[in-house]
Amino acid sequence: QSALTQPRSVSGSPGQSVTISCTGTSSDVGGYNYVSWYQQHPGKAPKLMIYDVSKRPSGVSDRFFGSKSGNTASLTISGLQAEDEADYYCCSYTGGFTFYVFGTGTKVTVL
Amino acid sequence: QVQLVESGGGLVKPGESLRLSCVASGFMFSDYYMSWIRQAPGKGLEWVSYISSSGSTIYYADSVKGRFTISRDNAKNSLYLQVNSLRAEDTAVYYCSRMITFGGFDYWGQGTLVTVSS
Numbered sequence: 001q002s003a004l005t006q007p008r009s010v011s012g013s014p015g016q017s018v019t020i021s022c023t024g025t026s027s028d029v030g031g032y033n034y035v036s037w038y039q040q041h042p043g044k045a046p047k048l049m050i051y052d053v054s055k056r057p058s059g060v061s062d063r064f065f066g067s068k069s070g071n072t073a074s075l076t077i078s079g080l081q082a083e084d085e086a087d088y089y090c091c092s093y094t095g096g097f098t099f100y101v102f103g104t105g106t107k108v109t110v111l
Numbered sequence: 112q113v114q115l116v117e118s119g120g121g122l123v124k125p126g127e128s129l130r131l132s133c134v135a136s137g138f139m140f141s142d143y144y145m146s147w148i149r150q151a152p153g154k155g156l157e158w159v160s161y162i163s164s165s166g167s168t169i170y171y172a173d174s175v176k177g178r179f180t181i182s183r184d185n186a187k188n189s190l191y192l193q194v195n196s197l198r199a200e201d202t203a204v205y206y207c208s209r210m211i212t213f214g215g216f217d218y219w220g221q222g223t224l225v226t227v228s229s
Binding site for chain 1 (some may be wrong): 146155156157158170171172173179206211213214215216217218219220221223
């Protein structure tokens with residue numbers, strides 16, 4: 001199972017919106033509504049931002065929005081803030097023995 | 112509050128073994144699926160292994176199948192990963208993580224570093 005494809009980097013100015021794509025196949029992203037997104041600051045453990053494609057855990061800002069169309073999932077960050085600068089990873093359940101596959105990761109830079 | 116604390120990492124030579132541990136607190140450990148996820152230095156995240164709440168169902172990534180063994184002791188609120196026949200490419204920070212059924216990993220430990228080098 002290959003890693004899900006994410007853009008290497010995206011950037012935006014404070015207050016703007018950015019969208020990170022996560023492209024898989026019908027065996028992972030397209031086949032299940034079990035896509036999740038993680039934010040990771042340098043030297044820290046990942047933090048769950050979105051699960052089940054579009055659900056936000058308690059405490060996560062509503063500026064983070066998850067969606068899916070076909071084999072591609074997306075994370076949109078609106079009203080970009082300095083603290084949003086981090087690496088972001090998507091992840092999908094695959095149902096088979098591989099079980100989970102992560103994306104390649106995207107570095108979000110706040111200009 | 113939910114806490115996951117890993118331990119057991121260290122510097123080992125190729126072919127050697129380690130036992131990683133994760134102690135959970137702040138929630139009913141026996142009710143949750145758990146996973147190990149690793150991150151090589153400067154690289155992305157890689158799911159390693161899953162265990163169901165009872166321990167009856169287990170899965171591994173192809174890269175570790177046959178060398179790693181996941182287990183849990185619900186009476187001790189603990190998750191384990193026995194890592195054998197270590198290779199240089201197993202060098203990584205190993206995180207234990209609680210799962211929201213299959214929908215995601217909602218809590219992560221701080222990680223334990225495993226370094227495999229001769």
